[in-house]
Amino acid sequence: MKPVLLAGETFHTTSLSAKGLEVRASSRYSNGALRFVGGLSSHGIEVVQIGGERCEAEFPKTLVELDKYSAVIISDVGALSLLYTPETRLGKRSVNRLELLREWTALGGGLMMAGGYTSYQGIDGSAMFHGTAIEEALPVALHAGPDGLEAPEGLDPVIEKREHPVFSDLPSSIPYVLGMNRVKPLPDGVSTTLAHCENRGQKLPLLSVREYHAGRSLAWTTDIAPHWLSDDFMRWEGYDKLMVNMVKWVAKEI
Structure with missing residues (x-):
């Protein structure tokens, strides 16, 4: 299996x-994917x-660059971070990487989007994937x-x-989550909702899949890390297996 590309x-x-009139600034850098990357790495x-x-x-x-990967995962990074290029900042034409991802998926690639504050449309709407080319390939519709x-x-x-193969060999039911992105299911036959969460009388897609032309796409509408993934979820013995199964399915390995 070729490597997987994770963006975000x-x-x-x-x-x-x-402290009174004394004000100090500090900053820190965090990587929310360490548990996710470790889980996939432990399965080769x-x-x-x-x-x-x-x-x-x-x-x-x-x-050609995308073909180095068996799957591309977009997680907690907004559309602008992918649309901006060094060339466009200089006022020159460049590639639309969301259209490129849609085309790559249609030609046989595997596309996954995971949820978060800057996934899908985002907590304040700033992720802005609605109406872009990548939405055409996803198994859900965005608000x-x-x-x-x-x-x-x-x-x-x-x-x-x-x-469904995504749920094969899970040791128990999926633990609770503390948040998600609200998306809309596509019509039956276009995509399949594999799991949902209920909120205020609505069934919200949690895990959806789709065959998109020659490729596959998957939408996981909660996080792959805290805080939307609860402590119970992060400690769950099935975490690694579920994440591995999602990636392998979208990469056509199962």
């Missing part, structure tokens, strides 16, 4: 500490991660406005298609 899941936090899957701050300069700009749902009471996943 990194962030900088800047804070101010005030190599992950190449391009943090959100590096996507503009380093994310692939050709089909035009903010889609982040905080659920401190917890949301319990309900599996609809237990027989």
Whole structure:
């Protein structure tokens, strides 16, 4: 199996500490994908991660570059970080990498989007994937406005298609989550909702899959890390297996 490309899941936090008139600034860099990358690596899957701050300069700009990977995972990085390129900042034409991803998927690639504050439309609408080429390849439809749902009471996943390979060999039911992106299911026959969460009388797709021309796409609408993944989820013995199964399915390895 070729390596998997993960785009996103990194962030900088800047804070101010005030003690009277003395104010100090500090910052730290975090990578939210360490558990995810470790889980895949333990099952022999190599992950190449391009943090959100590096996507503009380093994310692939050709089909040949994308073909180095068995799957591309977009997680907690917005559309602008992929659309901006060094060339466009200089006022020159460049490639639309969301259209490139759609084409690559249609030609046989594997595309996965994981949820987060800057996935799908995002907690405040700033992710802005609605109306882009990549939405055409996803197994869900996006709302035009903010889609982040905080659920401190917890949301319990309900599996609809237990027989699907994504759920093979899971040791138990999926633990609760603390938030997700609200998306809309596509019509039956276009995509399949494998699991959902219920909120205020609505069934919200949690895990959806689709055959897109010669390729495959998968939407996991909660996080791959805290805080939307609860502590129970992160400690769950099935975490690695579920993440590995999702990646292997989209890469046509199962």
